[in-house]
Amino acid sequence: MDSGTAVVIGGGIGGLAAAIGLRRIGWTVTVVERAPVLDDAGAGISLAANGLRALDALGVGAAVRGAARGQxxxxxxxxxxxxxxxxxxxxxxxxxxxxxxxxPRADLHRLLRAELPAAALLVGVEASAVEPARSGGGPLLVRAGGRELPADLVVAADGLHSRTRRVLFPSHPGPAYSGSTVLRAITERPVEAAGDFELTWGRGAEFGHIMFADGRAEWHAVLNAPAGHRYPDPLAELRHRFRDWHHPIPALLAATAPEAVLHHDVNELATPLPGYVRGRVALLGDAAHAMTPNLGQGACQALEDAAVLAAAVAGAPSVERALLRYDAERRPRTQAVARAARQAGRLGQQLAHPAAVAVRNAVLRLAPSGVAVQAILRHADWTAPRVG
Structure with a gap:
């Protein structure tokens, strides 16, 4: 397809990756992000082979590997x-x-931003409407902060609470609370830990960490809790709750500043969408398939989305045909991964009954050593399309 003009709504990891992919095939792209600072406030992220292969297809894989630490x-x-x-x-x-x-998510976000010209990023601007263009300049018009942006293609990467998704699928129930809440942070200083990555499962609770290249660590604590439940002093609560758990869990919490702790409920699109596209608008990332973090695949799937979208647009005779291909490729895979993530949470962190926990632990201990690798391969062994 000849080059065109695209507007990406949302400047997170998925939105930036989509913009990079479309620019790589010759399109003019504007990213509209409502946050006043274009940055990622999350703590850390793990990227499996499929996410890295998508980044390779987008031309940024080497830079990300150079800033990351292997697990x-x-x-x-x-x-x-x-x-x-x-x-x-x-x-x-x-x-x-x-x-x-x-x-660190901030480092990944910075590397993705560096691939885009500053003029392509509209920060602190909210996209209020997507509508048919009145005349010329593209089939669609995106209203954003008093501006009218013509677009041959609109990519809605506006996250879990996507306004675009609500407009395109008004009967969809939207995000649902998973039953778990997550607290996370990056340590202030380097810490000593024997493993690059660990998860610890208690009853209705999980504590995990990943190590970064500079010796600091990201940790997360996932707890069964009512939606909206918050603690007056989150770090003090976790230090008490996990005080008797094995090393390095108390040390990780001790190396954390109270103001660094982030707390979010885990929500997901438990009801799958009937489609990811409508006309010349495509949903991408959490806007299309927000999933629980139990497989560490949320960002990887968004990166896959971006690579597939760019390849589809480059290889189709029209935007509409490209988006049909994108939907056909992405919807079955992402919804299958979302189901698997939900099931992993129910059998992992969310399991709370002592007898059920004991049975699960016995099964895991008896499983052959290659089972864990095969479980990761099931979702990570993905072949990226050629982009550009």
Whole structure:
């Protein structure tokens, strides 16, 4: 398809990746982000091979790998430190060409922003409407902060609470609370930890960490809790709750500043959307398939979306045909990954009954050593399309 003009609503990881992909195939792209600062306030992120392959297709994989730390050692434990399953990052690297890597979300966001000209980013501007153009300049018009942006294609990467999704699918129930809430932070200073990545499962609780290249760590605590429940002093609550859990959990919390702790309920699109496109508008990332974090695939799937979208637009005779291909490729895969993530949470962090926890732990201990690798391969072994 000849080059055109696109507007991307949302300047998160998925939105920036989509803009990079479309620019890579010769399109003019404007990213509209309502936040006053174009940055990612999240803590850390793990990227599996599929996410890295998508970044490679978009031309930024090498830069991300250079800023990340490979996750070669670690696994899943019980609160007293006993192993349930070990992760073999070297086996993953042999199978996929890369281990899982960990990187601060802010660093990933910065590397993606660096691929786009400053003039392509409208920050602190909200996209209020997408409507047919009155005359010329593209089939669609995006109203944003008093501006009218013509667009041959609109990419709605506006997150879990996507306004665009509500307009396109008004009967869809929207996000649903998963039953879990997550607190997370990055330590103030480097910490000592034996593994690059670990998860610890208690009863209705999970504590995990990933190590970064500079020696700091991101940790997260996921708890069964009512929606909206908050603590007067979140860090003090976690230090008390996890005081008897194995090393390095107390040390990670001790190395954290109280103001660094983020707290969000885990919401998802539990009801799958009937489509990711309407006319010349495509939903991408959490706007299309927000999922629980139990497989670490949310950002990876958004990056896949971006690569597939750019390849589809480049290879189709029209935007409409391109978006039909995008929908056909992305909807089955992302909705399957979302179902698998939900199930992983129910059998992992959310499991609270002592007998059920004991059975799960026994099954994990008895499983062959390659089962964990095969579980990761099931979602990470994805081939990226050629972009540009």
């Amino acid at each position: 070669y050692t670690g696994g899943t434990r019980t609160p007293d430190g006993r192993w349930l399953a070990r992760m073999d990052g070297a086996a993953l690297e042999r199978a996929l060409g890369t281990p899982i890597v960990g990187i």
